Amino acid sequence: MTDAKKDYDFHKESHTERMVINMGPSHPATHGTVRFFLKLDGEKIVHCETEIGYLHRGFEKHCENGSWTQAFPYTDRLNYNSAIQNNVAYAMTVEKLMGVADKMPERGVYIRTIMCEFARMADHYTNLGAAALELGALTAFIYFVEARELVWDIIESVCGARLTSNYIRIGGHASDLPENFKAHVKKVFATNRELYEDFDKLLTKNRIFLDRMRDTGSISVEEAIQYGFTGPCLRACGVEYDVRRAQPYLLYDQLDFDVPVGSTGDNFDRYLVRMEEIRQSMRIIEQAIETLPEGPINIADPAVRQPSKEGVNTVMEMMIFHFKNEIEGIQVPRGEAYFPTEGSNGEVGFYLVSDGGGKPYKCRVRPPCFAMTQAMGRMVEGAFLADLIPTFDMINLIGGECDR
Amino acid sequence: MKSDSAPAGGARSGDATSGPPLAIVIEKYADTGVVIHTHRLHGDETVVVHAEDILDVMNFLRKDDRLNFDMMMDLTAVDYLDNQNLNPYLAEMNARFEVVYHLYSIGKNHRIRVKAPLAEDNLFINSITGIWGGADWFEREAFDMYGIVFRGHPNLKRILLYEKFEGHPLRKDYPKTKRQPLIGPRN
């Protein structure tokens, strides 16, 4: 071979260009509005730059300008697929800051656990359904959307809204569970189990689905920890980190459930982890509603959680507290706190700084999918364009949470 | 795929062979003047260090065998304009901002919060992207929202807001109702 041949650069000599394509904020696959700036070599992704921020609404600034209680609707709209979990995380952080966390009555703890697990189920249904949809399995999507509708029916019967629940309050809840809650849950679970079986049969052993998800979007354990992965994506890599086990809160240390862990960190393992988590959530809820105690749902301290209307209208101290809390906001003592909870995407932790008044001084949420979206470029480089779709789906980027 | 049925409540703040992380940090930096302040509030341990020493401290926290903080959970900043009485050392250092890091160790299951105060006229701190690659976007967000410049960051530009945005919105002197030039007035 002559020297001229050795120096021959195929790409330069054949005058090919890399195609620059913008998988922009409005694209069927970028739900949650993300922009991928791709450089393609044929069908292979050579470079992928992720751009977020299309759904930035100034969550922190809004929270700083309202009282502690007024932040709850904002927290709903963070991870809007599992809104109650954000509510609970925020409420528990404030309660930690106030030092009243252990005064929560039993029934309140049970309700919070049950609703968190319902929110987790709804989020996983949405995520897996959307993944199926974008891979072309439209029937499977509809099955899980039906399952999600039934879960939303339950959430609606409890707090009045399917999605943006605004149900938890500092020191308690907005209202109690409805009557026939247990019967309703049992009925819904029967149908949901059938739908789960159908979905499973359609996809889990399907050769085409396996081809699309196996060995795509993999990331090694070291890199996942470097990037700050948490939740199902980290567990799919093989790390057994679940906040419900590591730092148990609510009822999780008294209930019996498994935490699924994958091994390879590719998309299929993330899918399997989420599927198993749905079943475990159902298990948790069934255990909790069996032993659900009667009793109050709010902390009895009127400085923390406003008492019933009767109390406000008859007892002087309660009326004073109600007045002060409504006008000035709940007074949270000075300090700062961080409370980690296991959201459906990963570790959702609120970092709150209080100046002793009725408004948060700083209200920061640690978004789990922020860390994973960072790694998108790393996960799809060198893969096909078609591999970006399942990878992006299984990260479960929720725009509200990532951009706040 | 295996399921984990380990009993709940593993080591919550370090196992028996290592003490709580705060004690180890205090011991390491005992007379060096790196640590400004430490406290333990509601079960959270916090250490406040000088901004110049942040890389040294982070490296120690990551690599020390007793600490092993392999995950950087969160990186944010707080603006204490006119509220420096919330943290007494801020007034002494004339610091307005504080960069807050939350670290977690998966193996040892303990957490620590590291804070670094910054003065308004010296908003520079070293980037920790060399230690944890995942700090990349978190630092960009702190820059975007507060204007803190992270030295050594590979790509420090705005992340949540558009490039032509003027100002740093989470600062306390940025009014909530300010209109940007590209958006125009309300009517």
Place this chain on the structure above:
Amino acid sequence: MFEYSYIPPAPLLPEILEMMLKIVFIFTMNMGFFAPVLGYVERKQSALMQDRIGANRADLFGVTAGGLLHIMTDAIKLLFKEDFIPRGADKLLHTIAPLIAVVPALIAFTVIPFGGTYVLWGHKVNLVIADLDMGILFIFAVTSLATYGGAIAGWASNNNWSLLGGVRVAAQMFSYEVAMGLSLVGVFMVFGSLRLTEIGMAQENFWHWGIFYQPLGFILFFACALAENKRVPFDVPEAESELIAGYFTEYSGLKFAMFWMAEFLEIVTIAAILTVLFFGGWNIPFVTLQSLVSFFGFLGDTGSQAAAMFLQVAVFWLKVGALIFLQMLIRWSLPRFRYDQVMNLGWKIILPLALLNIFLTGLFILAAN
């Protein structure tokens, strides 16, 4: 053993009339009946599979007709949409690409027989528009022209997404054409002819149906035909979630309707080819034409032939309908392939299997003789 009245150089009036009637019938069945109804069937079948109701709101003077009127509303909507050509796109190519895609789908039906040969008023009528002696090859030739439609549409739209779709279309359809042809060679060997009418007539005996002689050929051809038609699981060129709409991203209105129609018409064509080659065409199992004619003997000579004709044509369309149902079933169940997996399947799996099929068929024929 059958005699045909081939068209003499100077066509006579009856022949012209017969030809026109057949063309009108096929055209009406396809364009007027199947293409719109398939839209309705797709909606309702998918709704049935997905445990929902499907579109049923369109109504005319308060009569909803269970959603059938949506066909009309869809057609009207598409007709009235603004027809635009994107800036920088090649105007001529952008306009003719849908035509290139839809015309082959229509033409392919000319050689497919939808019934046998009947004697009406003393005149032999052969229910096929053009009885070419190279029947199936004509279909291959014509459907390969449809590749141009997709590729040109992808290029002419001046859009990176369409370009990706066009590239995928060209590669996919080209790859599967080879395998498609080869998978049918076994059928030709077994029936000894390329003429579709002969193959259809040879399947009068139920046990001579193509599916029993060529099961592997059927599966391979079915897969290749789905790939040619760009239906799920092979709808990579049009992958909604990846490429927005692939090569017809920049199309709207009537041109978009033409692409959709081309796809639906090809579903019918594929089902018809499968019926003729593998499922006995217009033949009712265990019933010969003679027995049918004698059954209807009370209607007289022409009457009995006509009755037999109607029955067999109905049976043909019934089988076509069943195969369309099967294709829709597959479309709504399976996820889609990745582009390189499609290529892999076509070249490395289906093609060798087709060659193996030919080899085995040859051995089988040798052994049988």
